[in-house]
Amino acid sequence: MADTVLEVSHLTVSIPMGKEVFPAISDVSFSVQSGKITGLVGESGCGKSMTARAIMGLLKPNCKITEGSILFDGKEISHASAKERCDLSGNQMSMIFQEPMTSLNPLMKVGRQVEEALRIHTKISAAEAEKKTVEIFREIGVPDPEKRLKAYPHELSGGLRQRVMIAMAMICRPKLLIADEPTTALDVIVEAQILSLMKQLCESGTGILLISHNPGVIAQVCDDVSIMYAGTIVEQADVYELFDHPMHPYTQGLFNAVHSLSEDRGELDVIPGTVPDITHRPSGCGFCTRCTQVKQQCESSFPVMHEPIDSHRVRCHLFDGKESHEHAH
Amino acid sequence: MKSTRALSRANRENTVRSVLTRLFRENRMAAVSFAVIILFILAAIFAPLLTPYSWEEMELIHRLNPPSAAHLFGTDEAGRDIFTRMLYGSRVSLLVGILPSMVSLAIGSLLGVTAGYYGGWLDAVIMRLADIVLAFPSMLLAMVLMYMLGGGLFNVFLTLSLVNWASAARIIRAETLQLKEREFVESARAIGVKSPKIIFRHILPNCVPTIIVLFTLNIPDSILTESSLSFLGLGVQPPAASWGLMVNAGRQFFYTSPWLCLFPGMAVMIIVLAFHFLGDGLRDILDPRRRKQ
Numbered sequence: 001m002a003d004t005v006l007e008v009s010h011l012t013v014s015i016p017m018g019k020e021v022f023p024a025i026s027d028v029s030f031s032v033q034s035g036k037i038t039g040l041v042g043e044s045g046c047g048k049s050m051t052a053r054a055i056m057g058l059l060k061p062n063c064k065i066t067e068g069s070i071l072f073d074g075k076e077i078s079h080a081s082a083k084e085r086c087d088l089s090g091n092q093m094s095m096i097f098q099e100p101m102t103s104l105n106p107l108m109k110v111g112r113q114v115e116e117a118l119r120i121h122t123k124i125s126a127a128e129a130e131k132k133t134v135e136i137f138r139e140i141g142v143p144d145p146e147k148r149l150k151a152y153p154h155e156l157s158g159g160l161r162q163r164v165m166i167a168m169a170m171i172c173r174p175k176l177l178i179a180d181e182p183t184t185a186l187d188v189i190v191e192a193q194i195l196s197l198m199k200q201l202c203e204s205g206t207g208i209l210l211i212s213h214n215p216g217v218i219a220q221v222c223d224d225v226s227i228m229y230a231g232t233i234v235e236q237a238d239v240y241e242l243f244d245h246p247m248h249p250y251t252q253g254l255f256n257a258v259h260s261l262s263e264d265r266g267e268l269d270v271i272p273g274t275v276p277d278i279t280h281r282p283s284g285c286g287f288c289t290r291c292t293q294v295k296q297q298c299e300s301s302f303p304v305m306h307e308p309i310d311s312h313r314v315r316c317h318l319f320d321g322k323e324s325h326e327h328a329h
Numbered sequence: 330m331k332s333t334r335a336l337s338r339a340n341r342e343n344t345v346r347s348v349l350t351r352l353f354r355e356n357r358m359a360a361v362s363f364a365v366i367i368l369f370i371l372a373a374i375f376a377p378l379l380t381p382y383s384w385e386e387m388e389l390i391h392r393l394n395p396p397s398a399a400h401l402f403g404t405d406e407a408g409r410d411i412f413t414r415m416l417y418g419s420r421v422s423l424l425v426g427i428l429p430s431m432v433s434l435a436i437g438s439l440l441g442v443t444a445g446y447y448g449g450w451l452d453a454v455i456m457r458l459a460d461i462v463l464a465f466p467s468m469l470l471a472m473v474l475m476y477m478l479g480g481g482l483f484n485v486f487l488t489l490s491l492v493n494w495a496s497a498a499r500i501i502r503a504e505t506l507q508l509k510e511r512e513f514v515e516s517a518r519a520i521g522v523k524s525p526k527i528i529f530r531h532i533l534p535n536c537v538p539t540i541i542v543l544f545t546l547n548i549p550d551s552i553l554t555e556s557s558l559s560f561l562g563l564g565v566q567p568p569a570a571s572w573g574l575m576v577n578a579g580r581q582f583f584y585t586s587p588w589l590c591l592f593p594g595m596a597v598m599i600i601v602l603a604f605h606f607l608g609d610g611l612r613d614i615l616d617p618r619r620r621k622q
Contacts, residue, residue: 056519061448082524090520097519103512107534116530117520168520 004071005176005207006032006055006093011068011078013047013054015278022278024050024063025231029305030224032176032207037198039218039239040211041254042228045275048211051228052180054078055209056095057085073175091121093176094169098184100161104153110164111149118171136167140197159190163197170201177201178209183217195221215258219243227251230275230286236305237312247314249291285317293318351614359610362603369600373423376416384409384417385568393586403588405579411592418570418593421482425555425571426600429489430547436490437497438540442528444498445505455498462495471554475563485564489551497543504539508532538612545608549601556597572597 011028014021025047032038042048053059055070057080070078072093080088089095094117097103104113114136115129124132130149137145140163153161162182169177179198183191199221202208212218218225218239225242227235227250235248246252256269273290282288288298298317306319353360372379388408396403402411444455462470471488478484508514509532517531556573558564565571567578572593579589 058515058518086521086523088521089518090522095516095519097512097516099512103516105513105517105531105535107537108530116517116522120521120523120526165516168516 003034004031005034005073006209007069007071008051008055009069009071011051011054011070012066013050013059013063014066015063017279020279022281023066023231024278025054025228026067028068028228028231028233030226030233030236032209033223034175034207035202035205036223037202037208037210037221039222039225040209040228041213041215041218041225043213043254043275046228047231048213048228049180052095052178052209052211055178056089056093058095087121090117090169090174091172092174093178094172094174095178095180096162096165096169096182098181100158100165100185103165104161106153108152109150110153110156110161114149114164114168114171117168121172132171133167136171137163140167140170141193142167158186159193162186162190162194166194166197166201170206173204174206176207176209178211180211181213182210184213191217215243215255227254230281231278232286232315233305234287234316235312235314237309241309241312245309245312247308247312247319248287248316249293249318250287253290253292285315348611348614352610356610356613358606362606362610365599365603366607369419369596369603370423372416373419376413376420379416380410380413382410382413384414384570393582393589395586396588402592403586405575405589406582411575411588414570414575415572415593415596418572418575419596421565421569421571422552422555422573422597423600424482425485425489426548426552426604429486429493429551430544432486432490433493434497434540434544434547437494437543438501438533438536440494441498441501442505442532442536445502446509446524446528446532452502456502459495459498462492463499467492468554468557471558472561472563475558480563480566482565485555485558488558489554492554493547493550497540497547500539500543501536504536505532508535537615541608541612541615545604548604549597552597552601 008031009029012026013024015024016022028047028051030038030040040048040051050059050063054063054065055072057077059065065078068078069076072088077084077088104110111130111133114133115126118124118129118132119126133149134145137148142148142160142163148156148160153164156164162185166182182198183194186194195217198208198210210218210222222239224238225236226233227242227248229250235242235246235251242251243255246255250271253269253271257271271290276282276286276289282299284297284299284301285291285303288294291298295317301317303315303317303320305313305315306323307313308319308322349363352363386409388404391400391404391408393406394400394404394408400410400412402415405411405414440455440459444452471492474488474491475484478487514527514531517527522530552573555564555571556577559571559574559577565574567574575593576590576597579586579593582589
């Protein structure tokens with residue numbers, strides 16, 4: 001059994017808007033094991049990035065973690081001080097961002113940016129840092145590393161920049177890597193390369209939290225998957241179980257909306273409606289306004305997590321009273 | 330092929346020498362401007378060697394002589410050689426243009442970046458302070474300060490530095506607010522870079538184009554403010570010369586002896602333009618994104 005690197009439990013982050021305070025994400029629980037990739041899927045605005053930021057301590061000042069805990073390597077970090085954060089970030093946990101085009105300082109050579117993480121967290125000479133940077137560039141497949149080291153970001157392609165970002169995040173060999181839609185801005189071929197790179201990184205022992213809105217990406221590389229909708233996790237299982245037996249109506253809708261080459265279905269299915277605005281979320285299930293199987297209690301009461309099959313959890317009233325016997329008591 | 334050339338171009342360090350070579354190769358105008366500025370500075374340093382006349386000795390027989398072989402730029406109302414006085418005056422004008430601009434920009438940038446980055450009460454205090462300074466017409470503020478401090482070159486420096494920081498602080502703060510939301514600042518934070526380092530490594534360097542432009546705009550401003558102060562008797566005191574002082578002194582003879590204003594005025598114009606062009610060129614060269622491919 002792999003070690004748990006990250007354990008998020010019942011995390012709630014609130015944003016004040018006007019005089020009221022709204023929970024942007026509520027009761028989010030999941031874990032990341034070392035050497036495994038955990039996927040977090042959901043459409044835009046459902047709180048995926050907010051979750052990632054909460055873990056990294058990069059929340060905007062007005063957002064507050066109001067409930068729950070984030071255990072990193074067994075240590076509570078949800079209210080860590082700025083100094084503790086600086087020690088952790090880049091060293092033991094790292095993050096790569098969606099936009100490789102804007103995530104690098106345009107005025108610094110990429111080599112120096114990658115070395116920065118190393119120089120901050122370890123006492124290492126400039127020459128040695130450069131050597132390590134060349135090493136990691138070679139490892140993640142940057143061609144001609146000695147030369148690229150001295151290039152400015154605008155001289156590199158999107159795929160190369162994303163590799164540089166990964167190098168920056170990985171150079172201190174963190175235990176946890178959070179990848180916030182790392183391939184969204186890239187074309188499919190580069191996407192495949194980056195994904196296989198992620199896979200390779202996790203085999204070396206890093207736990208990865210992969211955030212994506214693309215179930216296809218998740219299916220390719222993840223071990224465990226959590227589906228997010230309107231700030232909560234609606235379904236959670238390992239990747240095969242989830243894709244073979246999606247239980248939540250939202251998950252089913254999401255998978256139906258993905259184009260498949262193997263079967264010709266004509267028009268794609270869509271989930272009618274849009275994600276409810278944060279200020280107008282229903283008091284019951286967040287999905288009740290768009291759900292095809294909506295029941296009366298969906299609108300009034302917030303569903304709890306059920307576990308109808310072992311380690312396959314779903315937050316839906318359709319499964320009320322259908323706990324797997326192990327957890328029934 | 331093209332990309333390797335672009336790479337090797339980028340591989341050059343920003344040493345003074347390489348910046349100058351690139352400046353000469355890529356931007357003639359800036360290169361010429363640089364040469365002009367150097368020429369003016371050399372002229373200011375070696376003034377006594379370049380002229381047989383003294384800057385304060387009056388020869389009333391030669392009063393208001395037009396330009397001639399003996400007096401290149403003519404003589405003024407007291408019979409002093411204008412070329413000589415301009416050479417000596419450039420010492421004041423150049424120093425007054427450059428030094429206070431540097432000081433006020435340094436102060437303004439640091440305060441602006443601090444206010445923008447940290448926000449909160451620090452931002453409020455610094456910006457209200459800037460508002461107070463900006464609320465007064467800068468000329469009036471400079472006059473009050475000069476009156477309190479008394480005349481003299483050092484006090485002119487001090488005054489110009491204290492008057493000009495506020496607008497720089499405002500602009501740099503706005504720039505910082507924008508930059509600190511950029512993803513590369515966030516990704517720097519995500520690898521554990523501490524705040525002061527983020528400011529000096531990631532935010533300030535990205536403000537450099539703005540700072541250079543502000544600098545080149547500040548220099549002519551300072552030269553002109555100094556001349557106005559001198560005119561009001563609050564700046565450099567006659568018989569010492571500065572270009573502004575000479576223009577103002579020559580005003581009353583403008584219709585009969587235009588060379589009194591013309592040459593110092595042109596000197597101000599040339600140096601101001603030269604700084605503008607140099608600033609433009611430097612900004613292009615120091616910013617890797619703007620480099621010609």
